Amino acid sequence: MQAWPERTVITTEWLREKGVSRQLADSYKKSGWLESFGMGAYKRPHERITWAGAVYALQELGGYSIHVGGKSALELIGLAHFIRLGKNEKILLWKKPSEKLPRWFSKRKWDSEVIIRSANLFSNENKLTKMEIDGVKLNMSSPEQAILEYLYDLPKREGWDEANYLMEGLMTLRPNVVQMLLEGCNSIKVKRLFLYLAEKHDHNWLKRLDVSDIDLGKGKRQIIKGGRLDKKYQITVSDVRGED
Numbered sequence: 001m002q003a004w005p006e007r008t009v010i011t012t013e014w015l016r017e018k019g020v021s022r023q024l025a026d027s028y029k030k031s032g033w034l035e036s037f038g039m040g041a042y043k044r045p046h047e048r049i050t051w052a053g054a055v056y057a058l059q060e061l062g063g064y065s066i067h068v069g070g071k072s073a074l075e076l077i078g079l080a081h082f083i084r085l086g087k088n089e090k091i092l093l094w095k096k097p098s099e100k101l102p103r104w105f106s107k108r109k110w111d112s113e114v115i116i117r118s119a120n121l122f123s124n125e126n127k128l129t130k131m132e133i134d135g136v137k138l139n140m141s142s143p144e145q146a147i148l149e150y151l152y153d154l155p156k157r158e159g160w161d162e163a164n165y166l167m168e169g170l171m172t173l174r175p176n177v178v179q180m181l182l183e184g185c186n187s188i189k190v191k192r193l194f195l196y197l198a199e200k201h202d203h204n205w206l207k208r209l210d211v212s213d214i215d216l217g218k219g220k221r222q223i224i225k226g227g228r229l230d231k232k233y234q235i236t237v238s239d240v241r242g243e244d
């Protein structure tokens with residue numbers, strides 16, 4: 001019990017590793033030490049579990065790749081000042097498509113709108129950071145990874161103007177991390193769009209990238225329907241601020 005962080009979920013698998021059988025867990029539940037939180041999961045009596053406490057269990061107890069990513073990571077890190085997470089905020093979580101989340105998480109209605117992205121965007125390791133949310137430390141995309149995840153959702157789920165504003169503010173990205181992520185990124189669209197926007201805002205870290213090691217594919221890619229074709233990156237784009 002002392003090893004169990006407050007306001008988080010524990011699972012029958014974790015209890016089993018600690019020497020607590022399902023039968024003993026049922027006994028603890030009858031005694032009022034545990035409360036059921038869905039099939040295979042428990043919480044402390046009278047504790048309120050937020051999405052963060054549940055994601056902590058998935059990460060630390062279940063070993064899932066799930067992490068806070070995309071726009072949510074940029075906002076929580078403080079790099080999307082014009083986006084505000086209010087009472088009805090949307091929380092974007094990224095995971096590998098091969099992972100099936102337990103029903104106690106996926107079927108529960110959380111206070112915030114939790115959106116799951118399942119995609120193999122990178123063939124190499126994720127670049128994550130840790131941040132405390134609701135009293136627990138969670139894995140979250142680094143700024144370099146978060147902007148690439150954001151661009152993955154453009155234009156179907158995210159907007160061009162917002163992407164432009166976000167990229168304008170990313171003046172301190174680490175070029176070595178950007179290089180690694182771009183080399184391992186599986187989306188031609190994301191890589192071309194990222195480089196296009198970075199070049200438009202003339203970020204200093206862009207000059208330290210070796211674009212020759214980044215596979216940008218061949219042929220044209222339509223990103224903005226009816227947009228103009230950028231000849232260098234062969235993508236259809238909307239005009240960004242500062243352009244004629």
